[in-house]
């Protein structure tokens with residue numbers, strides 16, 4: 132047997148042996164990677180969901196925007212007595228969680244129940260990024276009007292209570308989505324403008340349930 | 342030989358390890374480039390709200406020549422209506438509590454509207470004539486291949502007052518495009534093809550909404566601007582109409598809206614043709 136042939140046979144044997152050693156480990160890693168998105172999402176939820184009250188919370192009238200009960204296709208302001216953090220990121224999480232929890236009148240709901248705010252963070256120069264669970268898309272009543280109301284309620288609520296915000300990016304499950312539920316474009320950044328305050332109210336609604 | 346084998350084996354093991362590492366690195370890819378990262382990653386740079394941010398989409402922008410500025414465009418008359426029965430195929434659109442599916446209603450409505458517009462002497466191009474899945478891009482491509490055309494997308498919503506109807510145009514003031522969509526060197530990206538036509542689209546939507554509010558109880562008097570994905574890629578005046586809604590008691594209740602819808606669209610387009618021709622003169 133020539134030396135070259137011996138080397139070739141030895142290399143083949145070694146490759147098979149290496150494969151036997153490494154393939155089970157590789158398989159475990161692939162299985163682990165497949166499971167990872169679920170555990171990552173669970174971790175993110177764990178970070179966001181429990182403490183909605185923070186050490187800097189102050190009693191305020193939160194300006195919340197849900198679907199108008201009187202003019203179809205528009206959002207209306209409802210002032211809610213609650214406590215909001217002075218920290219804009221915490222404040223944003225509190226506001227969006229309250230928005231999802233829903234208005235005192237369920238018929239004015241703009242975001243589907245079961246939606247979770249997975250992440251909320253700020254980029255420099257007033258760009259807010261709100262990352263929602265897939266339920267926002269899958270359980271959203273499909274339609275131009277309903278999707279537009281959802282985006283307006285999110286944008287107006289953030290802009291009214293965090294004046295430094297200028298733009299909003301909405302993500303679904305950590306990813307950029309083409310549309311919210313088939314109609315409204317999520318590929319760009321929504322421009323935020325603080326809505327004009329509502330005229331003095333005769334009373335305020337109770338804080339929404341969380 | 343005894344000395345050769347371990348060397349070869351070590352080399353082979355190294356090779357296998359390298360392959361395994363490469364495979365591991367490949368499967369462990371991170372987020373898509375379109376997703377802004379939290380601040381701590383430092384990958385998202387400060388953004389000037391007036392300046393388009395870095396690419397927020399993985400789409401490759403197809404550069405298209407910008408349409409002629411509306412005031413100097415050679416197109417003087419509207420001859421073709423691209424009628425878009427929204428959704429279709431695997432994209433069923435909205436589902437009603439009584440089993441109504443948006444894609445079926447939009448097609449049925451479009452057929453009635455098309456017949457009316459053909460009687461008016463207009464050429465009608467449909468983006469689908471059956472239950473096909475047609476992408477946003479393919480619908481836009483169909484529309485953008487026409488000369489002297491307008492685009493009208495038909496939808497059925499799921500939340501508004503039953504029997505009402507709303508007209509929409511793409512409002513670019515509501516949304517800042519992502520970087521890859523931004524115009525450069527006098528060219529306009531496919532994704533922003535609608536931008537130069539916004540004022541015409543708004544005018545068409547106004548005329549349409551006036552007709553709709555006269556025939557559909559509960560409709561608004563004015564159209565709405567919204568960031569409707571389908572409209573953004575269109576290189577002509579483009580509007581969407583949403584009839585309410587899929588939770589109607591039965592499909593006949595929605596089908597009965599086809600005739601007034603066809604009249605509304607027909608009249609609005611006639612008015613728009615006059616306005617458009619006058620401005621193009």
Ligand SMILES: [Zn+2]
Nearest residue numbers: 427434496497
């Ligand atoms: Zn639709």
